Amino acid sequence: MRFQPTEDQLALRAGVRGLLERRFGRDALRAAVDSGGLDRRLWRELGEAGFFALRLPEAEGGVGLGLPEAVLAFEEAGRALLPGPLVATHLAAGTVPGAATGETVVTAVHGGLVTWLDGADVVRGDAAGAVPLRSVDPLTPLHRAAVAGAPDPLFMLLTAAEQLGTAGRAGELAVRYARTREQFGRPIGAFQAVQRLCAESLVRVEVARAAVYAAAVTADPVDMAAARLLADEAAVRGARDCLQVHGGMGFTWEADVHLCLKRAWVRAQCGGSVTESEELLAGDLLGEPA
């Protein structure tokens, strides 16, 4: 049993992280918040790097890798808070022309919501009569769709991987701030109440990581539903606790914390109904087929 990522998988993750640090570092993130549009050039670069074609067979021009690799890549996208309908485009590779190379931006209806409806070239699912919302997340334009859209376990899992990445970023932001911010003549990270927030964040991330990676290995829908619940929790609570650690600074537009929290909220809704995930997991306890 080698549950740890392999050398190749670590290299892939480092590659994605490097690309995103160069192309979508903190300054780019803040610039995107101000400009609000989708960066088509970055989208194509991601396509060239194989981000969308990762799981497409080599015979079809893809990279020929599997779900575990995809999960590692999406975790990095989540860490970078990379905006756009990444999961929908990835899942459309091989079906929608241009999706694999990043020429075509594909979005989809999930959980009664559509992200980036105006920015996308192709919409999967029924978005007829979708109504724009004033989105809580400055980096995710949202429409409300009339129909919920069928739940898709793969969409759920890759979204969970993004949540995991964002949860990790929030935890790291909190720890970094706790080490440097001083009050009462010492770093606030020396206070147990602050340590507690940071420690609980890490525990949630590690539990979610085990669940998300395992679901990628087994590709079992019940595992995917479990991964989703834990990753949502890690991202949403992690961002909240990070905000708390930042004090007043956390409540400002300037700190990145709110971007983590808002994206986590959006993904938690788009991942499909939480109730359905819980019911699936409950049915599993009685041995009912997923």
Added chain:
Amino acid sequence: MDLAHTPEEDEFRARLREWLAKALPSLPPKPSPDDWPGRRAYDLGWQRMLYDAGYADVHWDASPTTRLIFLEETEKAGAPYVGANFVGLLHAGPTIAAEGTAGQRARWLPPILRGDEVWCQGFSEPDAGSDLASLRTRARKDGDHYVVSGSKIWTSHAEVADWCELLVRTDGDAPRHRGITWLAMPMDAPGVTVRPLRTLAGSTEFAEVFLDEVRVPVANRVGEENDGWRVTMVTLSFERGTAFVGEVVACRRVLGEVAREARANGRWDDPAVRRRLGRLNAEFRALWRLTQWNVSEAEASGGMPGVGGSVFKLRYSRARQELYDAAAEVLGAASLDLDRRWVLDRLSSLSYTIAAGTSEIQRNIVAERILGLPKGR
């Protein structure tokens, strides 16, 4: 990243399964929880069966993955828990194996494996719990003996133990962590008095141990004099690293039983109950994955459990309590009846956020040792 097993591991699992199917029916009936001598005999009888079948040293010598398979299969088959042999098998044994001399290993390890001798853990004292390094039980040297006086508390299985892994202060002037020594103390030595303590579950799981001028041979010291703290850290990493693995499997089984009970008594029709149980399913699946992750990491890094045990213990101890709280919701008024199943388990689950280091202390460890935050106050 995979969860696949090697052919050897699969074969180990298949052989073990086959043996369990034959061995378990020959076990004597389970003694009542209050019958300590009976429990000792039962637990040691099981250890002896494992020994005869060649599985006794699986906790020490097998690879982490093989140990995981062992715990998974024995738990699934409903085999007895390590019970009275817990301290010997899971901490004293590994500590002696890692830190003891050849003679000490030869003296103490075989009886643990054969199920002949029971150990208990004499670390905590009335005034030294979380702050273990403040322990005050003294030992002064007198010829080739240490003479030990003081008292220990919360000592699990003390009533039926043959040996105690005892922490004593051998240098009162040294900095707190430096003056501590690890001794193997025979429980029948003159001057040892055991006073059982009743737990909130009504049973006597642990005891107070009074030590009045107890003579312990210097030869029973594991590690150097005044180096006991380091030896203890070895013990504790075993305790947190591997002790709870089998129990996650048990919790997953109980959760399924709770769901079936809910369906039988109608509580399943309440969506809130279903959702709560569904969430717990996600929780225990994830904890099992985290277990596999930790085991796989231990295997990659040479077998020593690391601080990851604290991450696991924090979450597991809470989840276990939530599981039995959910069972209580399903049982309704019956959850107040001590004769109903899960009620005693619910009571005993209350100790998991305390024993082997409280959740607060585990959080301190995570914050300081994993996240590198400044030392807390």
